[in-house]
Amino acid sequence: MSRSIHRLLSSRVTRAGAACAALVAVGLLAAGCTSTPAALSDIRYDFGPPKPASSGTQPAVKVLDVSAPEVLQSDKLVYRLGYADSQQVAAYANSHWTMPPSALLTQRLRGALSSRGTVLTGADGVAAPVLKIELSEFEQVFDSQSQSHAAVTARVTLTQSGKVIGQRTFISRAPSRSADAAGGAQALAAASDDLVAQIGAWLGVQALVAAQ
Numbered sequence: 001m002s003r004s005i006h007r008l009l010s011s012r013v014t015r016a017g018a019a020c021a022a023l024v025a026v027g028l029l030a031a032g033c034t035s036t037p038a039a040l041s042d043i044r045y046d047f048g049p050p051k052p053a054s055s056g057t058q059p060a061v062k063v064l065d066v067s068a069p070e071v072l073q074s075d076k077l078v079y080r081l082g083y084a085d086s087q088q089v090a091a092y093a094n095s096h097w098t099m100p101p102s103a104l105l106t107q108r109l110r111g112a113l114s115s116r117g118t119v120l121t122g123a124d125g126v127a128a129p130v131l132k133i134e135l136s137e138f139e140q141v142f143d144s145q146s147q148s149h150a151a152v153t154a155r156v157t158l159t160q161s162g163k164v165i166g167q168r169t170f171i172s173r174a175p176s177r178s179a180d181a182a183g184g185a186q187a188l189a190a191a192s193d194d195l196v197a198q199i200g201a202w203l204g205v206q207a208l209v210a211a212q
C-alpha cells in the first residue's frame with residue numbers, strides 16, 4: 001500500500017472517530033437532559049397562594065386543628081379509580097403533599113377567617129366560639145382513564161360555652177385539568193378553597209357572641 005493511500009485512510013478513520021465521539025457526546029448530553037425530570041423522584045404539592053378572602057367581620061373564633069381518618073393523616077396524594085373499583089384507594093408513589101391534607105386545610109381555613117376577625121387555636125384560653133372540622137374525604141376520583149375530579153367532604157361543628165350552635169356537612173367538587181398527580185393536586189386545592197369559602201359563608205350567618 002502506498003504512503004498516500006495510507007495517509008488518506010488514516011485521515012478518514014480519524015474523522016470518523018471524531019464524528020462518532022461527537023455523536024456519543026451529544027447522545028450523553030441529550031440523555032442527561034432527558035433524565036433531569038426523572039431525577040425529581042418526589043414532587044411536593046401545596047394549595048398554592050391564598051385566594052382573596054371574602055369581606056365581612058366576625059367575633060373571635062377558635063379554629064381547632066382539622067381532624068381526619070388515618071389515611072389522610074400522612075402526606076400521601078390519594079386517588080380512587082371510580083370507574084373500576086370504587087372501594088379501592090391508592091396513592092401516588094412519587095408525588096406527595098408538603099404536609100398532611102388536614103394540616104393544609106387547617107392553615108387555609110385559619111388564613112381565610114383571619115381576614116374577617118381574630119382566629120384563635122384550641123390552646124388559647126379565651127372563651128370564644130369553637131369551630132371543629134372533621135375531614136372525611138379528600139381524594140382524586142378517576143371517572144375514566146382520562147378524566148378525574150377532586151372530592152372533599154368535611155363535617156363542621158360550631159359550639160359556644162359547651163353548647164352546639166350549628167352543625168353541617170360541606171361537600172366540594174372540582175374538575176382536574178389532567179388525569180395525573182399534578183391535575184389531582186390542582187383540583188384538590190380548588191375544591192379546598194371552595195370548601196373554605198362555604199364554611200366562611202356559613203359561619204358568617206351564625207349567631208355568635210363575642211368573647212368576653
